[in-house]
Structures are given as structure tokens and as C-alpha cells.
Amino acid sequence: MWQLVFGVRPWKLLEAWCKFLTDHHRRAISKDTWAQLLDFAWTVKPDLSNFKDDAMSAWPTLVDDFVDHQRKHNAANNHSSNTEINQACSSNHRLLKRSLGPDYRQLTRRARRQLQRAGVSQRAVQAVAAPPAPAPAPRNLVSNVSEVGIRDAPLKPLFPDEPPPPKEGSPKLRVAIVGCGLAGLSTAVELVDQGHEVEIFESRPFIGGKVGSFVDKAGNHIELGLHVFFGCYHNLFRLMAKVGALENLLPKEHAHTFVNTGGDVRLLDFRFKLGGKDIGAPFHGLKAFFTTDQLSALDKAQNSLALGTSPVVRALVDPEGGMRSVRSLDNQSFSDWFKGHGGSQGSIDRMWNPVAYALGFLDCDNISARCMLSIFQFFATKTDASRLRMLNGSPADRLLRPITDYLEARGVKIHTRTGARDMLWEEDEDGRPRVSGIRMTTAGRERIVKADAYVAALDVPGVKRLIPEDHAWSKRFDVFGKMHRLSGVPVITVQLRYPGWVTELGPKPEKHGKHGSNPAVPQRLSSDPADPNAAGRGIDNLLYSADADFSCFADLAITSPVDYYREDQGSLLQCVLTPADPYMPLSNEEIADRVHKQVLNLFPSARGMAPVFHSVVKIGQSLYREAPGMEPFRPPQKTPIDNFFLAGSYTQQDYIDSMEGATLSGRLCAGKIINAVPQLAS
Numbered sequence: 069m070w071q072l073v074f075g076v077r078p079w080k081l082l083e084a085w086c087k088f089l090t091d092h093h094r095r096a097i098s099k100d101t102w103a104q105l106l107d108f109a110w111t112v113k114p115d116l117s118n119f120k121d122d123a124m125s126a127w128p129t130l131v132d133d134f135v136d137h138q139r140k141h142n143a144a145n146n147h148s149s150n151t152e153i154n155q156a157c158s159s160n161h162r163l164l165k166r167s168l169g170p171d172y173r174q175l176t177r178r179a180r181r182q183l184q185r186a187g188v189s190q191r192a193v194q195a196v197a198a199p200p201a202p203a204p205a206p207r208n209l210v211s212n213v214s215e216v217g218i219r220d221a222p223l224k225p226l227f228p229d230e231p232p233p234p235k236e237g238s239p240k241l242r243v244a245i246v247g248c249g250l251a252g253l254s255t256a257v258e259l260v261d262q263g264h265e266v267e268i269f270e271s272r273p274f275i276g277g278k279v280g281s282f283v284d285k286a287g288n289h290i291e292l293g294l295h296v297f298f299g300c301y302h303n304l305f306r307l308m309a310k311v312g313a314l315e316n317l318l319p320k321e322h323a324h325t326f327v328n329t330g331g332d333v334r335l336l337d338f339r340f341k342l343g344g345k346d347i348g349a350p351f352h353g354l355k356a357f358f359t360t361d362q363l364s365a366l367d368k369a370q371n372s373l374a375l376g377t378s379p380v381v382r383a384l385v386d387p388e389g390g391m392r393s394v395r396s397l398d399n400q401s402f403s404d405w406f407k408g409h410g411g412s413q414g415s416i417d418r419m420w421n422p423v424a425y426a427l428g429f430l431d432c433d434n435i436s437a438r439c440m441l442s443i444f445q446f447f448a449t450k451t452d453a454s455r456l457r458m459l460n461g462s463p464a465d466r467l468l469r470p471i472t473d474y475l476e477a478r479g480v481k482i483h484t485r486t487g488a489r490d491m492l493w494e495e496d497e498d499g500r501p502r503v504s505g506i507r508m509t510t511a512g513r514e515r516i517v518k519a520d521a522y523v524a525a526l527d528v529p530g531v532k533r534l535i536p537e538d539h540a541w542s543k544r545f546d547v548f549g550k551m552h553r554l555s556g557v558p559v560i561t562v563q564l565r566y567p568g569w570v571t572e573l574g575p576k577p578e579k580h581g582k583h584g585s586n587p588a589v590p591q592r593l594s595s596d597p598a599d600p601n602a603a604g605r606g607i608d609n610l611l612y613s614a615d616a617d618f619s620c621f622a623d624l625a626i627t628s629p630v631d632y633y634r635e636d637q638g639s640l641l642q643c644v645l646t647p648a649d650p651y652m653p654l655s656n657e658e659i660a661d662r663v664h665k666q667v668l669n670l671f672p673s674a675r676g677m678a679p680v681f682h683s684v685v686k687i688g689q690s691l692y693r694e695a696p697g698m699e700p701f702r703p704p705q706k707t708p709i710d711n712f713f714l715a716g717s718y719t720q721q722d723y724i725d726s727m728e729g730a731t732l733s734g735r736l737c738a739g740k741i742i743n744a745v746p747q748l749a750s
């Protein structure tokens with residue numbers, strides 16, 4: 069039966085698993101083992117190096133026993149490989165010991181030749197050179213929550229202090245959080261870590277908000293949007309480390325990739341080595357902008373002039389001062405600021421518009437200079453900030469489930485399909501309003517939820533519905549009234565599954581523009597179908613385009629293979645359509661067809677292929693519109709109502725509307741609640 073099930077997508081340990089069952093477990097398999105084995109097969113490496121046997125991992129006992137058995141077996145094999153090497157090349161023993169690195173490829177060429185002559189196989193060397201070891205952290209990324217800290221964050225206000233552990237006997241609050249996006253989840257994690265009781269209420273049938281995903285009837289993972297993680301997302305990395313999800317991030321090559329008409333692929337390449345040494349910020353950024361072939365020589369020179377006179381330069385010596393200067397540019401569009409500093413329209417058209425669309429779903433004429441320059445500042449000051457990472461699979465399984473597992477293990481209840489209808493409130497003897505409950509509806513049934521503190525962790529349309537403009541609070545308190553000036557930007561995310569590989573640019577890439585002759589373009593070309601992390605052919609990174617209506621896209625079958633690679637199929641492109649306004653009235657079929665035609669324009673070698681599957685997700689109001697002049701309308705996390713707090717990426721925080729911004733807003737919100745525990749408890 070297992071062999072049948074795994075026939076579709078081979079699992080390297082299948083034979084060992086079946087043998088283990090036959091030899092050691094001739095009984096029925098529990099439902100739990102059936103349910104979890106697939107997850108085990110796709111997430112745990114064949115060498116078991118990333119298997120966690122702590123209580124939080126909670127694998128079925130049979131799986132634990134199998135891992136024990138297999139580890140012993142591997143150890144025995146390593147011993148025999150060791151013996152093979154020792155016997156075969158005793159004369160080379162010193163050389164071998166000296167040159168064995170963690171990998172066969174790290175052997176000196178001379179050592180490899182001598183070993184081959186001695187008849188020692190590469191496999192045998194690897195078995196000794198790379199014995200099962202704890203999973204290494206992805207390059208440049210911490211693996212432990214205590215390793216994520218202020219020293220990594222671009223500046224202090226972007227990484228709140230850890231709250232001190234609660235004093236013994238200090239009161240515990242009941243907190244009701246409305247909205248189960250990243251902001252709500254981040255708030256909840258901080259509060260349960262302080263011992264408070266938390267319940268979360270989410271109107272959708274699934275959690276995660278804009279970073280959510282669900283599985284359709286045919287088993288496809290449908291995402292609400294394409295999500296990439298910048299290397300400066302330290303609040304989010306800290307959260308992921310806490311819940312054991314950090315290893316689900318796959319770091320991509322440190323280059324931003326632009327795809328132009330006709331398969332012409334160009335790079336903004338941050339990889340910088342001098343004399344064999346990696347050179348970091350700010351020099352890697354200067355190198356990237358001076359050498360990018362996405363811009364003409366003149367555009368590059370003008371680009372350098374603009375960036376060289378920006379607050380980014382001040383941030384290099386005075387990050388806080390640089391940030392203040394960046395904030396003060398909120399009233400200008402990026403185009404106005406950039407051209408005012410000597411930048412050219414050519415740079416905007418070929419590079420900055422796709423980037424602005426990807427960051428805020430707006431073009432440079434409509435996005436605030438603050439939004440763009442705050443990200444550039446992080447890129448300039450922190451080497452890893454510009455490096456992208458993507459989840460190895462769907463957000464629901466690889467990001468959100470570890471968080472909800474963490475919360476549920478600590479008693480948090482998450483209610484989906486439960487929407488907040490309105491806030492109940494009363495005035496105390498001093499005339500100050502207090503929330504006295506939230507009216508919730510689940511499948512048409514109403515109930516009032518009561519707590520010591522209430523958090524609205526909503527998106528912009530959600531919070532505006534909960535506290536409408538005519539609400540007494542909006543009239544009485546500026547902060548709620550102003551919130552109604554914020555609005556959301558429409559966006560559409562399209563998935564197209566192809567029968568072959570789209571971004572590999574065909575067997576004769578030199579015919580299709582620069583890509584074929586550009587060895588710098590990071591590609592994943594290995595295709596070992598047994599290893600979901602190595603399969604797939606094409607470009608393994610986020611892709612920007614100035615020549616399509618989707619500003620950014622990625623081949624998820626390559627970038628996030630665990631849930632998206634399918635052996636019998638090819639690319640799964642996920643494209644973000646911005647501006648989405650002209651597409652909103654169109655049917656899903658019409659949208660998918662138009663996107664497909666533009667894909668072929670970018671990748672002529674894919675002509676002749678037609679999508680075998682498509683999905684279209686429209687969000688009428690997604691990110692808050694980061695237009696010039698919007699900053700004063702963003703509310704802080706602490707409101708004038710003592711027991712009512714706000715979280716959400718649209719609230720005041722210095723990251724743009726992003727996963728990191730949402731996580732940071734949750735930490736800030738929890739911090740305000742924790743500071744107010746004595747008053748709230750009374």
C-alpha cells in the first residue's frame with residue numbers, strides 16, 4: 069500500500085520504512101501514522117538530519133521508532149564506509165583526513181583523484197565526510213530564537229525589547245483578538261508567552277489573512293498572494309524560530325532578477341566577492357547598482373546620483389537619523405523625489421516601477437518616497453536585507469500551522485468563520501469609554517465575547533467596518549476618525565500550471581536573449597525527481613518584469629517545491645497582477661488567458677505550451693495604499709480606549725505593509741497590553 073501511495077512521488081526512505089514495518093511492526097497502522105507519514109516524508113530529509121525528537125514535534129511513536137532504528141542503521145553503514153576507505157587508501161590516509169571537508173566537493177582535486185584511483189566511490193566518501201548531523205541553518209539565517217536580536221535589525225525601533233518575564237503572582241488577562249492574520253498571530257504568541265489567556269476570532273474559513281492559503285477540491289494549494297521574505301524580517305524570523313518554522317525558508321541567490329520581453333534576463337546582483345571574501349553592505353549594494361545590466365549606462369549614472377544624495381547615505385552612519393529623514397519624505401511620491409535628485413525616467417520604467425508594484429502594488433508616481441526609501445535604507449545598511457527567501461511549500465502548512473500548533477499547545481482557541489459584527493461599549497464614571505464586549509457571528513448565530521482586553525488585528529476594510537465613520541468613537545477620537553482616510557489597493561494573484569518548464573528558456577537559450585549567455589543568472593537545473601528540493605528546471609528566485617502586467621512572479625514548483633513540485637508536471641507560475649483595477653471586472657478565464665499570453669512574451673521558448681490548470685484570487689482591498697501623505701492617518705497600537713488595542717500592518721510601524729510589518733505590529737501591540745496589565749486586570 070505504501071509503495072502504491074508513494075508511486076506518484078518517490079520517497080527515498082520508502083524501502084527502509086517498509087522493511088522496518090515488516091521486521092519490527094507486523095500490526096495495524098494507526099490513523100495518526102497514516103495521516104502524518106506524508107508530512108514526515110516531505111519535510112524530513114532522507115538523512116534524518118532535520119528530524120526533531122522534542123515533545124513539540126509530536127510525531128507518532130512508530131515514526132520515532134523508525135527514526136531511531138534508521139539512525140542506528142546509518143551509523144553502522146558509515147562505519148563500514150569508513151572501513152572501506154581506510155582499507156582502500158591507507159596510503160592516502162593522512163591526505164584523506166587532512167582534506168575531508170563536510171562535503172565531497174570540498175576535497176582538494178588531488179585528493180579526489182587519488183581516492184578515485186584507489187577505487188573509493190564518491191558515495192563512500194560522502195558517507196564519512198557528511199555523517200548525519202543536526203540540520204544546518206540556512207546560510208546567513210539564524211536557527212534559534214535567542215540568535216535573532218536587535219544587532220541584526222536595521223535599527224532599534226524595528227525590533228522591540230523582549231518583555232521581562234511576568235512577576236510571580238502577576239495577574240493573567242483574558243484577551244480576545246479579532247483577525248487571524250500574521251498581526252493577530254504575532255500578538256497572540258507574545259501574550260501566551262507571558263501566560264495570558266487568548267482567544268482568536270477569524271471571519272474567513274481559514275487563517276492567515278493575506279498570507280493565507282487553502283487547498284482546493286483537486287488538492288491544489290491556492291495562495292492569496294505570492295510571498296517573499298527579505299533578509300531584514302527579524303521579527304518574523306524570531307517568531308518562526310520560536311515555533312520551529314524557520315527551517316521552512318529557502319534562501320535564494322542574492323540577486324534580484326528582471327525578465328524582459330523575449331527571454332532577456334538581467335540582474336541586480338548583490339553577490340560581491342573580492343579576493344575570495346564576501347563583501348557586504350554598503351559595498352555590495354553599490355556594486356549591484358553600478359553593474360546592473362537592467363539599466364543603460366546613463367540611467368545607472370543618474371540612479372547613482374539620486375541614491376547617493378538620499379537619506380540612505382546618512383543612514384550608513386546614523387541609522388536613526390536616516391530613518392527620520394526617510395519618514396519626513398512621506399508627502400512626496402517616489403517619482404518626484406527620485407527625479408528631483410537627478411534620477412531618470414528610464415530607471416523608473418525598467419527597474420523602479422516593477423519594484424514599487426511588488427512592494428506596494430503602486431507605481432512610482434503613486435507610492436510615497438518614504439515607502440521605497442525605507443526599504444532601500446535597510447538594503448544599504450544590512451548585507452542580508454536584500455536577500456530573498458521563500459517558503460519551501462504553502463504558507464498554510466509551512467508558516468501558519470507551526471504558529472497555530474504552538475498557540476494551541478498553550479491553550480489558545482482559534483475560531484474560524486467567526487466574524488466581529490460590532491463593539492459594545494460603555495462609559496465609566498469619568499465618561500471614558502470602555503469596550504464591554506464584541507458581538508460575533510458564526511453561521512448566522514450571534515454571541516457576545518467578553519474579555520479583559522480586546523485587539524482588532526484587522527485589515528483596513530475590516531477595521532473600518534468594525535468602527536464605522538459614524539461611530540461615536542470615530543467622531544470623538546481623532547485616531548479612529550483619521551483611519552477612515554486609509555484605503556486598500558486591489559490585487560490579483562494568478563497561478564498557471566504548465567506541462568513543462570517555463571523559465572529554463574528552452575534547450576537553446578542563446579536564441580532567446582541574454583539569459584543563455586549570462587551564467588550569473590541563478591538557475592536550478594538539477595532534476596532528481598526523488599528529491600523534492602532538487603527537482604525542477606528554471607530560475608529559482610523571485611522574478612520582476614517591466615514588460616508584463618504582473619510586476620513580480622515566481623515558479624513555485626522550483627522556489628517552493630515541497631508542496632508545489634509535481635513529478636508529472638512542470639512550472640507553477642504564481643503572478644501578481646498590479647495594477648489590478650483593469651482586470652477586476654474580467655472573468656477568471658479571461659484573466660488567466662491574458663496572463664498566459666504575457667508569460668509567452670517573456671519566455672518565447674515556452675510557446676506551444678498551454679496551462680493545464682489555473683486559479684485566480686482577487687482581493688478588492690489588500691495592502692493599505694501607501695500613497696504620499698498617508699502616514700498621519702495610520703493609528704498607533706494603543707488607542708484612547710484603555711482596553712482596546714490595534715494590530716495590523718497598516719498600523720504605525722516602520723516596515724511597509726508586509727509580513728514583517730504585521731509581525732512587528734503584533735509585538736508592539738502585545739507590548740502595550742503587557743505594560744497595562746495592572747490597570748486592565750483591575
Ligand SMILES: Cc1cc2nc3c(=O)[nH]c(=O)nc-3n(C[C@H](O)[C@H](O)[C@H](O)COP(=O)(O)OP(=O)(O)OC[C@H]3O[C@@H](n4cnc5c(N)ncnc54)[C@H](O)[C@@H]3O)c2cc1C
Pocket residue numbers: 246247248249250251252269270271272275276277278279292293294295296297486487488489525526527529530531534559560561644687690691715716717718725726727728729730
Ligand atoms: C498578493 C499579495 C502579495 C504579498 N506579498 C508579500 C511579500 O512578498 N512579502 C511581504 O512581506 N508581504 C507581502 N504581502 C503583504 C502581507 O501579506 C501583509 O502585509 C500581511 O499579511 C498583513 O497581515 P495582517 O495580519 O496585518 O492583515 P491580514 O493578513 O489582512 O489579516 C487580517 C485578518 O482579519 C480578518 N478579518 C477582517 N475583518 C474581520 C472581522 N470583522 N472579524 C473577524 N476577522 C476579520 C481577515 O479575514 C484577515 O484574516 C502581500 C500581500 C498580498 C495581498
